[in-house]
Amino acid sequence: MSAKKQQEKKTLTRAEEQLMHILWDLNGAYLREVMDALPEPKPHQNTVATFLKIMVDKGFVEVEVIGRIHKYVPAISKDAYSKRSLSGLVKNYFSGSYKQAVSFLVEEDKLSIQDLELLLKELKKK
Incomplete structure (x- = not known):
């Protein structure tokens, strides 16, 4: 394997x-x-x-x-491991919904409006 x-x-x-x-x-x-x-x-x-x-x-x-x-x-890059870990976390704790995960972070005051605005700017660039 x-x-x-x-x-x-x-x-x-x-x-x-x-x-x-x-x-x-x-x-x-x-x-x-x-x-x-x-x-x-x-x-x-x-x-x-x-x-x-x-x-x-x-x-x-x-x-x-x-x-x-x-x-x-x-044998695995930090980025690859991070992506895998985040995917597993979202799958196991948020029913695979990244929207639920982000909502949770906002509700727990772990993600600010400014952070969300920066994320939106990044998404619009792509």
């Missing part, structure tokens, strides 16, 4: 997403670099290595072997 097909069926945990953000920011990294980028209190290195292996198994990360050292590289 291709990495893309694996990704479609799998999701990342919160901890795995934190590691993905580090890998995206660093454009791939060695375990030591990932450890250095983690905030305090840092998990044990073996825990992080296990999470990275799981992410490889899920198809979200690829490994470049350089001698005896592994470099972990994102």
Whole structure:
């Protein structure tokens, strides 16, 4: 099964997403670099290595072997993952309706009239 097909069926945990953000920011990294980028209190290195292996198994990360050292590289872009996550959120919580999702954000004061006006301008440009 291709990495893309694996990704479609799998999701990342919160901890795995934190590691993905580090890998995206660093454009791939060695375990030591990932450890250095983690905030305090840092998990044990073996825990992080296990999470990275799981992410490889899920198809979200690829490994470049350089001698005896592994470099972990994102197999999915941040934009692609964001689109997928947003689509899943709208599908699972708003019956697939982006209108409902935007209405919810407005009702919760998470999206202002000015934000909506900017979005409308962007839509009209397209």
